Amino acid sequence: MATDLVPDSERTGLIGALPRAWRPYGSLMRLDRPIGTWLLFWPCAWSVALAGVGGRWDLFAWFLLGAFAMRSAGCAYNDIVDRDLDRQVERTRLRPLASGRVPLAGAWALTIGLCFVGLLVLLQLKTMAQWLALGSVTLVAAYPYMKRVTWWPQAWLGFVFSWGALVGWPAVTGMIAIPSIILWAGTVFWVIGYDTIYAIQDMEDDALVGVKSSARALGSRARPVVALFYLAALLLWGAALHLAKPHWLAVVALLPAALHLGWQALRIDPADGAGALRLFRSNRFTGLLVFAACLTVGLSVGG
Secondary structure, three states, X not given: OHHHOOOOOOOOOOHXXXXXXXXXXXXXXXXXXXXXXXXXXHHHHHHHHHOOXXXXXHHHHHHHHHHHHHHHHHHHHHHHHHHHHHOOOOOOOOOHHHHOOOOHHHHHHHHHHHHHHHHHHHOOOOHHHHHHHHOOHHHHHHHHHHHHHOOOHHHXXXXXXXXXXXXXXXXXXXXXXXXXXXXXXXXXXXXXXXXXXXXXXXXXXXXXXXXXXXXXXXXXXXXXXXXXXXHHHHHHHHHHHHHHOOOOHHHHOOHHHHHHHHHHHHOOXXXXXXXXXXXXXXXXXXXXXXXXXXXXXXXXXXX
């Protein structure tokens, strides 16, 4: 079973419970690492919550399904593009395509099948939300190539993984609004921050194969710069909450998330890859804390 799991996986036993022939495909979808699904889901949930839900509580379930399907499809697509690079990196050399356990045609079939699940979710949304969701396709397709051309592929990922903040609000109201745009902008900074932390674990291997990242670009300056990214995220999120409903709750609702992000920033160590991975994964709790803030403000009465 160990060969079906990449070294940084959460060994939850989920992949091991699959039939043997399915295990490489489960690994291709990162079934053993749900953190990516949560990080893609939370901005959608924040936006729905801040818009007041509008009786569409089912949207949380649909967006969670969509996040799972599209994150899984994105991982498979990323591995298709990066299969040659992955063979040269210790942490990724056992991935299904890099190790030859999944054929290229099988990876493409899985990716397309997951996209059809995403299409099912898309059909549950209002028209404006559908068009906005489709607008992310080009960004997603280009992402795997960014680390070859820029030191800041994390910024590109920021645009991709925050996109749900633009989609959630019109899924409730049928129209785009300034608070959702500002919520999205703040989320871009959050994603850049946590993905810079994630990239710390790969700095040595990335340098060997010529892959660029913000972690390599920043080096010892990662801690203060990530702290600035997180501060920008909090300020923009606070502005979004205040614009949605000018209420005292908007001032204090983000305090738990601010404390958590501050804790993360203080513990960043560019020489500690394992610690960086733990900090990165803790952002699932950041998502939950910001969701609580958005829901509290979104469901509050009056402005």
